[in-house]
Amino acid sequence: MISDYLAIGLMSGTSMDGVDAALIETDGEGLVDTGPGITLAYPPDLVTLIREAAVTARTITDRLARPEPLATAERRLTELHAETVHRLLSIADVKPREVDLIGFHGQTVLHRPEAGLTIQLGDGPLLASMTGIDTVADFRAADVAAGGQGAPLAPAFHRALAGRVGDRPVVFLNIGGVANLTFIGADGTLSAFDTGPGNALIDDWVRARTGASCDVDGELAARGSVDHTVLTALLDDDYFGMPPPKSLDRDHFAGAALDGLSLEDGAATLTAFTAAGVARAIAHLPAAPRLWIACGGGRHNTALMAALRRYLPGRVVAAEDAGVEGDYVEAHAFGYLAVRSLKRLPLSWPSTTGVPSPLTGGVLCCAPGR
DSSP states (O other): OOOEEEEEEEEEEESSEEEEEEEEEEOOSOEEEEEEEEEEEEOOOHHHHHHEEEEEEEOOTTTTTOOOOHHOOOOHHHHHHHHHHHHHHHHHHHOOOOOOEEEEEEEEEEEGGGGGGEEEOOOOOHHHHHHOOOOEEEHHHHHHTTOOOOOOOHHHHHHGGGGGGGSSSSSEEEEEEEEEEEEETTTTTEEEEEEOOOOHHHHHHHHHHHHSOOOOHHHHHHSSOOOHHHHHHHHHHHHSSSOOOOHHHHHTTTTTOTTOOOOHHHHHHHHHHHHHHHHHGHHHHHHHOOOEESSSGGGOOOHHHHHHHOOOOEEEGGGGTOOGGGHHHHEEEEEEHHHHHTOOOBBTTTTTTTOSSSSSEEEOOOOTTO
C-alpha cells in the first residue's frame, strides 16, 4: 500500500445511466494509485424515477427536501450504490474493513448555483450502514453555500494525475452529460468550468426517436450532416461568453430547436455543438493547451472525438493514450476527494468554482461500529 488510505469512489453523472465505482489508494495529495472499477447500469424503472425526481426538483427551494418521487429515488439509488460497492469488493477480493472511506457523489437532479441550490440524491448515512464503511457525501453543498458554482470538483484529482503527463499546458476534458474541463498550466495553475453540453443532448435526441440510450460509437452522427444554421443558433447562447468559473444544469440546453432535421443530421449537429462548445472555452483559458485528454463516456464516440480534433488546437487523445483509466476518472476522483475531505484539504478554489478562498467540503457519515 503506497499511502494512508484505501478509498472507493462512487460517481453517477448527468448522463443518468448508471453508477461507476472504483478503488484508489491515495494520501489525497500527490500519491495516487488507481485501482479496478466496475459500472452498474440503472434499471429502466430507476431511470424513469430519476427523471421524475428531476422534474419535481425544479419546484423545490430546499436542497434537503425529499418529497415524492425524490424520497423513493434516493432510497433506490443508495441501495444500488451499496450493491455496486459490494460487487466491486468481491471482484477486487477486498474486505469492507480494509477500506477506509467511500466518496459518494450521488445523483444530481438539480444544479442552480446562481440560486444557491444544488441537489444530489444519495443517503450518506444509509450507504455507510449498508456497506459498513465510513462515507463522505454531500460534496457540493459547502461550495455553493459559499457562493461558488459547486462544480467541477475533479480538478484537484486531475492535477494529481497530471504528474504522469509530460505536455503542459494540459486540459482534462470530461465528456459526461455535461462537458467540463480542467486546465493545468506549466506552473500548476488550475482553471476549471463546464464548457457546455456533453452527451446529454445527443442521448436525449436518439432516445426520443429510437428508444436507444445513445448514439453508439457515433454511428448516427457519422452518417449525418451538420446543419450549420442550427449550429450557429445553438451557439448563440449567453453561457459561452460568460467568464469562468461557471457551471451548467444538465437541462440548460434542453428544447434545442432541431425541428425538421433527420435522426442522423440531428445527431451530427448536436455532436458538432458539443465540440464547438469546447472550442469556445479556449478564449477563457490562461494559455492554449498543448494536450487535451478526453475522459468520460464521450471519448467512446468516434464522431465526437473526430469533431474535437477538427475544432481544437493541440493534440486530442483518449484518456488511455495518456496512461489514464478513462472510464473511472470521475469515480477515482471522488475517492480521492473523500480523503481530502477527511483531512480538511481544499476541494475547490477561486479559479475552479469561484469560491472566495480555497474551501474543503463533504459530510462524513460514520458506519455503525467503526
